[in-house]
Amino acid sequence: MSKDRLEIPDYNSLFSEDRFVQQRENKRQFEAPCSEQETAEALAYSQSAEYLEKNFNRKAVVINPHKACQPLGSIMAALGFEKTLPFVHGSQGCNSYFRSHLSRHFKEPTPAVSSSMTEDAAVFGGMSNLIDGLENSIALYKPEMVALCTTCMAEVIGDDLSSFIGNARQKGVISEDFPVAFCNTPSFVGSHITGYDSMLKGILSYLYDRSGIQAAPGSGEETGEKLNVMLGFEPYTGNFAEIRKILNAFDTKYTFLGDHSGNYDSPATGEYEYYYGGTKLDDVPLAANALATLSLQKYTLKKTQDYIGGTWKQLIAAMSTPLGITGTDKLLDTISELTGLPVPASLTEERGRVVDALMDSHPYIHGKRVALVGDPDLLIGLIGFCLETGMEPVHIVCSNGDVDFNDVKFKEEAEALLASSPYGSEAAVYIGKDLWHMRSLLLNDPVDLAIGSSHLKFAAKDANVPLIRVGFPIFDRHHMHRYPVLGYQGALNLLSLIVNTVLDELDRNHSGFNFDLVR
Amino acid sequence: MDPVRKDEFDSEACGSLSPKSKPCPRPKPGEAAGGCSFDGAQITLLPIMDAAHLVHGPIACAGNSWESRGALSSGPSLSQYGFATDLNDSDIIFGGEKKLKESIDYIAGRFAPPAIFVYSTCVTALIGEDMDAVCKEAGERLHIPVIPVNSPGFVGSKNLGNRLAGDALLQYVIGTGEPEPGTPLGVNLIGEYNIAGEMWDIEKLMNSAGIAVTSRITGDARYKEITWAHRAKVNMVVCSRALLGLAKEMESRYGIPYFEGSFYGAKETTYSLRQMAYLMNDREMERRVDRLTEREESRLAMDLRPYRKLLKGKKAVLYTGGVKSWSVISALKELGVQVVGVGTNKSTEDDVRRIADRVGDDTEYIPEGGASRILKTVRERKADIMIAGGRNMYVAMKEQIPFIDINQERHKAYAGYEGLLRLAKELTYSLANPIWKLASSPAPWDKEAPPYDR
Ligand code: SF4
Numbered sequence: 001m002s003k004d005r006l007e008i009p010d011y012n013s014l015f016s017e018d019r020f021v022q023q024r025e026n027k028r029q030f031e032a033p034c035s036e037q038e039t040a041e042a043l044a045y046s047q048s049a050e051y052l053e054k055n056f057n058r059k060a061v062v063i064n065p066h067k068a069c070q071p072l073g074s075i076m077a078a079l080g081f082e083k084t085l086p087f088v089h090g091s092q093g094c095n096s097y098f099r100s101h102l103s104r105h106f107k108e109p110t111p112a113v114s115s116s117m118t119e120d121a122a123v124f125g126g127m128s129n130l131i132d133g134l135e136n137s138i139a140l141y142k143p144e145m146v147a148l149c150t151t152c153m154a155e156v157i158g159d160d161l162s163s164f165i166g167n168a169r170q171k172g173v174i175s176e177d178f179p180v181a182f183c184n185t186p187s188f189v190g191s192h193i194t195g196y197d198s199m200l201k202g203i204l205s206y207l208y209d210r211s212g213i214q215a216a217p218g219s220g221e222e223t224g225e226k227l228n229v230m231l232g233f234e235p236y237t238g239n240f241a242e243i244r245k246i247l248n249a250f251d252t253k254y255t256f257l258g259d260h261s262g263n264y265d266s267p268a269t270g271e272y273e274y275y276y277g278g279t280k281l282d283d284v285p286l287a288a289n290a291l292a293t294l295s296l297q298k299y300t301l302k303k304t305q306d307y308i309g310g311t312w313k314q315l316i317a318a319m320s321t322p323l324g325i326t327g328t329d330k331l332l333d334t335i336s337e338l339t340g341l342p343v344p345a346s347l348t349e350e351r352g353r354v355v356d357a358l359m360d361s362h363p364y365i366h367g368k369r370v371a372l373v374g375d376p377d378l379l380i381g382l383i384g385f386c387l388e389t390g391m392e393p394v395h396i397v398c399s400n401g402d403v404d405f406n407d408v409k410f411k412e413e414a415e416a417l418l419a420s421s422p423y424g425s426e427a428a429v430y431i432g433k434d435l436w437h438m439r440s441l442l443l444n445d446p447v448d449l450a451i452g453s454s455h456l457k458f459a460a461k462d463a464n465v466p467l468i469r470v471g472f473p474i475f476d477r478h479h480m481h482r483y484p485v486l487g488y489q490g491a492l493n494l495l496s497l498i499v500n501t502v503l504d505e506l507d508r509n510h511s512g513f514n515f516d517l518v519r
Numbered sequence: 520m521d522p523v524r525k526d527e528f529d530s531e532a533c534g535s536l537s538p539k540s541k542p543c544p545r546p547k548p549g550e551a552a553g554g555c556s557f558d559g560a561q562i563t564l565l566p567i568m569d570a571a572h573l574v575h576g577p578i579a580c581a582g583n584s585w586e587s588r589g590a591l592s593s594g595p596s597l598s599q600y601g602f603a604t605d606l607n608d609s610d611i612i613f614g615g616e617k618k619l620k621e622s623i624d625y626i627a628g629r630f631a632p633p634a635i636f637v638y639s640t641c642v643t644a645l646i647g648e649d650m651d652a653v654c655k656e657a658g659e660r661l662h663i664p665v666i667p668v669n670s671p672g673f674v675g676s677k678n679l680g681n682r683l684a685g686d687a688l689l690q691y692v693i694g695t696g697e698p699e700p701g702t703p704l705g706v707n708l709i710g711e712y713n714i715a716g717e718m719w720d721i722e723k724l725m726n727s728a729g730i731a732v733t734s735r736i737t738g739d740a741r742y743k744e745i746t747w748a749h750r751a752k753v754n755m756v757v758c759s760r761a762l763l764g765l766a767k768e769m770e771s772r773y774g775i776p777y778f779e780g781s782f783y784g785a786k787e788t789t790y791s792l793r794q795m796a797y798l799m800n801d802r803e804m805e806r807r808v809d810r811l812t813e814r815e816e817s818r819l820a821m822d823l824r825p826y827r828k829l830l831k832g833k834k835a836v837l838y839t840g841g842v843k844s845w846s847v848i849s850a851l852k853e854l855g856v857q858v859v860g861v862g863t864n865k866s867t868e869d870d871v872r873r874i875a876d877r878v879g880d881d882t883e884y885i886p887e888g889g890a891s892r893i894l895k896t897v898r899e900r901k902a903d904i905m906i907a908g909g910r911n912m913y914v915a916m917k918e919q920i921p922f923i924d925i926n927q928e929r930h931k932a933y934a935g936y937e938g939l940l941r942l943a944k945e946l947t948y949s950l951a952n953p954i955w956k957l958a959s960s961p962a963p964w965d966k967e968a969p970p971y972d973r
Contacts, residue, residue: 023593023719054629060621061573062581062605069579091641091673093555097583100910104587109890109913115548118673122645129548136549140891152577153641153673156611187579188607188642268958272894272917436600455586458599475587 047443055440056433063436066373066399066455069187070195071149072098073233075112077199078147078181080258082278084203085143086112089130089159090151091121094187105235105473106264106481111274113137117153126159131168138174141274145281148182149199155186179281181206191400193300193375196233200258201304204284205311211285215312218291226253226290227338228314230304232297233375235472235481237265239321242484243296249344250335255279255287257304265482288312292338296321296331296486297377299401299410323381324491325355326388331487347488354488354495358389361499364519366390368502369426371442373435373452374471376401376410381486382451382470383414385494387421391449394426395441401431435459449501466501470494550889555672557640559680559761562588562927564636564668564687566712566737567745569595571632573602575619575650576640580672581605589927590712593719593739597632611646616653623657623665633742634664636687644671664742666691681710681761688736688745689768696746698733705731706795707748707775709766711757711782713738714927717934721782724815724935728808730795736762749773753798755780755791758846760870781846782934784853785816815936823854826943831855833950836897838862838885838907839925845873847906847925850933852877854943860885860896862907890914904950919958921949 045051071088075098078086088095095114102110115133117126134146148161161182168174183202185195208215229247231239240261247254262277287293293308295301298318309316317338322331328351332343368391372382379398386393401410411431418424430437435455442450442463450460453471460467474480484490503519554562557580565572565588574581585601592598604622606615619637626635639650650667658665670683698704706725711718718738725732733751734744754766754777766777776798780791789812796804833856837847848858860883863871871884883896890911897905897920905915908926915922923945925933933942 023722058625060604060618061625062578062601062603064585064601065578065582065603065605067578068582069577071579072583087549091555091671092553093558093641093672093677094579094583096554096558096910097580100587101583103910103913107913109910109917113549116550117548118675122641122673133548136547138549140550140889151641152579152611153645156642156645186577186608188577188611191578191582266917268917268919270917270919270959272890272914458586 052440052444062434065434067191070185073192073195074149074185074199077196079260079263082280083144083275085141085146087146087148088114090153092116094151104475108264127164130164134168135173145179149185152187193233197303201307207284213285215288217314219289228257228287228290228293229254230257230295232300237261238482238484239486242487249346250341252339255283299376320377320380322486324385327384328488350488354492364499364502369394369447371395371447371450373397373456387423392423394447396429397433397438398431554677556670556674556680557672559677560668560670560684563681563684566590567740568592568598570634570742571626572636574638575604575643577606580640589714591716619653627661636666638668639671641672678761685762685765692745694749698747703731705733706753707734707751709736709756710762711738715932717932720935728811783846784850787849819936822940829947834859834902835904836860836902838893848877859900
């Protein structure tokens with residue numbers, strides 16, 4: 001049967017074949033080849049402190065970025081709402097990137113359209129593209145709401161979304177009451193998390209304003225006891241399920257503000273529908289009357305938090321992604337405080353089980369030096385998890401950790417967190433840096449493990465460090481996003497990922513003597 | 520500065536010089552359309568593996584695209600690095616030329632590439648950066664070619680981007696170098712990007728017939744080899760109309776004859792090899808090609824026998840860039856697979872004519888409309904399998920339709936005789952996987968029939 005077996009993929013071993021070894025040699029003549037000695041020298045130089053400094057002084061060019069642009073996040077936010085079609089106003093290329101990017105991570109289709117602006121739009125403005133686009137896409141995809149955002153192109157020429165939408169209504173292309181939420185998401189400001197925030201705020205404020213409801217936090221029979229919950233730019237569909245499990249255990253009522261887990265974890269039924277799940281549009285104005293809003297990505301959701309606090313006058317409990325035991329404790333404490341309900345015994349028990357698991361594994365992870373890459377809220381969670389398990393964060397790179405989160409600053413918080421534990425004493429936090437900086441750090445000052453997205457795999461490979469894939473995007477592994485990383489269950493998942501990678505490494509690099517079975 | 524020459528828009532944007540030919544179809548607002556011209560230009564040039572590719576613009580275009588192409592390298596990997604100027608709001612106001620200059624300097628100093636390609640994007644084109652001047656100045660100062668690629672996304676489709684990349688090669692690269700004395704001269708392969716290693720299969724075939732590859736434009740290419748592309752004896756345009764203009768221009772500038780061919784399917788492969796030998800005007804080579812193709816074809820026929828049996832009468836819907844449609848149809852036909860629906864959204868009139876030659880009248884043409892339109896065709900025509908690009912794969916999975924990825928992110932090489940065998944295997948595996956049966960049978964407690972009968 002070997003003939004029928006699938007070989008996946010066929011080029012990985014190809015280059016060790018003679019003909020390719022030969023071919024590679026032949027080709028070297030074109031490559032202005034340098035001697036082996038020169039190569040070795042260059043490698044040594046890239047590991048030197050001298051190059052590290054030079055690399056960190058680099059101002060102009062970004063090499064291997066670890067961030068995407070605003071509209072990408074905005075599409076994710078839009079897909080958190082029922083029957084909502086994300087619409088990107090700009091030229092068409094960006095949209096095709098966003099769709100691929102999100103689809104490659106979640107392994108699911110991403111419905112999103114673009115107004116396909118071309119050079120005449122650049123000169124005369126993109127109004128007719130936008131209006132035609134609305135007409136076509138509504139006919140084709142039959143959404144109940146369109147969520148409109150811009151690309152850098154529309155921003156540079158200064159297109160005015162609000163008046164364009166008004167004109168589309170006047171022309172009768174969309175009816176007076178067809179909802180079109182919108183926000184501005186120039187790519188030259190912020191990153192995908194900024195875009196998520198802008199769109200979420202855009203949708204909430206739009207739906208609230210048009211409803212005519214007056215916010216009265218904590219009031220109203222059917223809505224008053226509810227919590228609003230926001231997960232933010234959430235690459236894990238499993239995290240939604242985990243939060244749901246926790247809130248149900250509390251037996252509290254809640255509304256997710258933005259829940260894209262339906263769209264990115266839909267069943268294969270034999271029939272593709274464009275829209276799956278999501279927050280109900282009618283629930284949004286009522287959410288203004290909830291008791292409080294729980295925000296689980298405080299850096300990502302800055303603008304939305306301000307809006308809810310300011311306009312809905314609601315109590316906001318904001319924290320970074322609740323990872324690990326301490327992170328989850330804080331989450332449960334907060335829910336308990338906000339709702340006045342006690343922490344259910346089932347969760348206390350779960351906590352105990354995960355603590356037990358951490359104890360079982362601690363000898364293998366204690367003192368492991370770790371490099372971390374990610375978005376700000378994820379990093380805070382990961383740092384916390386490392387510290388409580390005795391792992392030592394060493395290099396922390398955040399491409400989009402702007403200093404500009406008003407009252408809260410990511411770098412300061414991360415450093416304070418690290419300073420709170422002896423395991424954080426060697427760590428350094430870098431914001432606005434890229435993966436080429438990380439590569440220098442890894443080569444210069446080696447670590448045992450790297451934690452980050454798939455993009456980190458190149459630097460990790462150069463430095464011969466195993467990569468534990470956490471965050472966004474994860475293109476080269478399957479189904480990671482289906483397992484939660486937050487909550488106690490998430491802590492267990494993270495632990496298993498990490499400790500088993502360590503054990504795999506032990507086995508793989510084992511010399512063969514005393515190759516042990518029990519650990 | 521005008522980001523693109525005006526005539527790119529007005530006429531023959533897809534590379535044909537015939538006055539009848541229409542420009543590339545324009546993207547339609549409100550659809551989930553494909554890539555932009557920047558995308559197209561980068562796809563064409565990124566396979567020049569030892570060069571640095573710097574994206575001049577905000578993080579959008581580079582941040583979203585780096586390291587996600589399927590063009591493979593047999594050596595250098597500099598082309599995989601995501602270089603970007605990452606312009607922010609103040610650069611948009613005050614201009615990003617200084618940042619661009621510094622970026623070029625840094626890349627040249629640290630990575631010493633044989634050349635740097637610099638891509639404009641929507642934003643840099645709109646704010647009127649003089650990229651050409653910065654590149655020129657930097658190139659002279661640093662003594663390496665710094666090549667501006669003026670192909671911002673908004674000028675149009677991916678195909679147009681391919682073509683603009685071809686223009687950049689003509690203007691700045693081809694003809695600027697000479698091969699080492701004694702290098703055997705033969706064929707330039709134009710528009711073959713070494714997706715999943717296809718170039719290597721093709722090269723192996725050509726070598727066994729004694730045909731030398733002069734320049735790869737651009738699959739697994741090195742910068743230098745493209746500089747002497749003008750010394751080749753023949754140009755083969757591998758199934759990519761977007762770069763046809765390049766071949767035409769090389770014919771008029773350097774007198775190199777060209778032909779359009781494909782390596783998908785045994786028939787097309789044989790035709791292409793024969794055509795090369797014929798245009799090289801070498802009788803001995805023609806004889807060698809005949810012997811080789813005969814041998815390979817009969818061996819392939821043997822190998823294919825079990826698969827042909829399984830594939831006979833199966834129906835497929837094919838949705839890919841127009842450039843690939845007709846040649847993949849030939850390959851499928853040789854395997855006995857009937858194409859019942861075919862995407863023509865990126866095809867030119869010539870492509871459509873070629874498609875029509877191959878499929879006859881009962882095939883449905885899918886001009887546009889994205890996933891829903893493709894799915895409708897699959898259902899109505901009771902197709903067994905969908906062959907398309909990665910973005911449509913997850914939709915197919917939702918509908919429980921067997922699927923094969925044919926675009927740039929695929930992991931299988933389908934070119935040449937070996938490639939056809941691989942395609943046959945893939946089709947059989949994909950159709951035969953037990954998951955389809957499992958998926959289409961309802962849970963035991965749920966008697967409802969599957970949504971449609973295939
Ligand atoms: S459409 Fe413009 S901004 Fe978008 S990816 Fe293409 S070049 Fe970049």
